[in-house]
Amino acid sequence: MSMRGTVISLINMKGGVGKTTLCREIGLFLSEKFCRLNDDGTSDELKVLLIDIDPQSNLTQSLLENLGKESVVYKYDENGEIKKDSKGKPIVEYKCSIDNLFKGDMSGLQEKHIILELSDNLHLIPGELETVFLQRQQNSQTPFVLRNYIIEKKLKEKYDFILLDCPPTYSVYTEMSFYASDYYLVPAVPDAYSSLGVDLLERVVKDIVHGQRFGIFEHARPKNIGVIWSRVDLKYKPRQQVHMDALLISETITQNGIKTLDSSFEESNKLSTSPFEKTIIDRNDSKLNEILTNICKELISETEVDVNEVIVEKE
Numbered sequence: 001m002s003m004r005g006t007v008i009s010l011i012n013m014k015g016g017v018g019k020t021t022l023c024r025e026i027g028l029f030l031s032e033k034f035c036r037l038n039d040d041g042t043s044d045e046l047k048v049l050l051i052d053i054d055p056q057s058n059l060t061q062s063l064l065e066n067l068g069k070e071s072v073v074y075k076y077d078e079n080g081e082i083k084k085d086s087k088g089k090p091i092v093e094y095k096c097s098i099d100n101l102f103k104g105d106m107s108g109l110q111e112k113h114i115i116l117e118l119s120d121n122l123h124l125i126p127g128e129l130e131t132v133f134l135q136r137q138q139n140s141q142t143p144f145v146l147r148n149y150i151i152e153k154k155l156k157e158k159y160d161f162i163l164l165d166c167p168p169t170y171s172v173y174t175e176m177s178f179y180a181s182d183y184y185l186v187p188a189v190p191d192a193y194s195s196l197g198v199d200l201l202e203r204v205v206k207d208i209v210h211g212q213r214f215g216i217f218e219h220a221r222p223k224n225i226g227v228i229w230s231r232v233d234l235k236y237k238p239r240q241q242v243h244m245d246a247l248l249i250s251e252t253i254t255q256n257g258i259k260t261l262d263s264s265f266e267e268s269n270k271l272s273t274s275p276f277e278k279t280i281i282d283r284n285d286s287k288l289n290e291i292l293t294n295i296c297k298e299l300i301s302e303t304e305v306d307v308n309e310v311i312v313e314k315e
């Protein structure tokens with residue numbers, strides 16, 4: 001079992017750029033199609049945790065819809081059996097949700113109240129739909145709650161990758177994800193506003209790093225993996241090339257040494273017309289499969305800290 005999980009935020013100060021779609025699909029691909037090779041010739045499947053930090057909870061909705069999972073956790077009796085009411089219906093005690101991390105009293109709270117096991121290798125900390133969960137009880141510790149949970153529960157030992165789906169606005173959620181992240185990846189659609197979103201994001205990062213508390217970023221601040229172009233369709237939208245070139249020479253990109261990934265998330269009308277309907281793996285579409293595999297490979301090579309770690313596509 002690996003001792004080195006990598007935490008990556010998918011973030012941009014813009015909505016509709018593919019953060020949620022990429023988070024879900026990269027998570028699924030890594031957990032199903034990649035493995036870690038050991039020195040002795042054996043291999044381990046990758047364990048992936050997705051965390052839905054966006055109050056719009058699109059990631060949670062699409063995953064639950066696709067995988068048909070209940071997001072409730074039942075009340076258990078002394079024997080570990082699910083308690084039922086007089087009519088035999090399970091008694092729902094907690095909803096499995098990120099919300100539970102912010103309810104003052106953490107005693108009695110178990111991992112199953114926070115982490116939902118979608119499959120053996122893909123787990124999810126579900127978002128909380130339409131609640132402004134943090135506004136209810138914010139305090140100076142709020143930005144650290146997720147970081148502390150990851151440390152306390154040794155989640156980096158349990159998962160190879162932890163991916164955070166972030167909201168497109170600057171708020172305590174953004175702080176929370178940066179405090180917990182080793183890296184961030186910036187999905188962007190090539191249009192006249194792409195460089196604005198990236199520029200705004202870099203200013204937010206600087207603001208958070210500058211305002212850091214307890215010297216948290218003293219030794220390492222989250223590293224920008226780069227911009228990943230999404231919804232690329234040069235055949236029907238040749239202007240996209242102009243916007244991509246413009247970003248490359250923009251001040252934000254050149255001054256901060258931000259790279260753009262070689263692989264991009266090309267436009268697929270299958271995804272735009274029925275976004276939640278199916279995951280890419282379920283679609284059996286060779287082109288989409290290749291696109292996601294390439295994105296995962298590049299992500300792995302950009303985040304492999306230890307050269308002895310070898311993560312490869314399964315045979």
Ligand SMILES: Nc1ncnc2c1ncn2[C@@H]1O[C@H](COP(=O)(O)OP(=O)(O)O)[C@@H](O)[C@H]1O
Binds near residue numbers: 274
């Ligand atoms: N590569 C793609 N091809 C076609 N449509 C896409 C692609 N990536 C995302 N979309 C669609 O674009 C919309 C916004 O994507 P989403 O992942 O929700 O963005 P964000 O989380 O940044 O707001 C969704 O309807 C999604 O299905």
Ligand SMILES: [Mg+2]
Binds near residue numbers: 019020021054
């Ligand atoms: Mg989203």
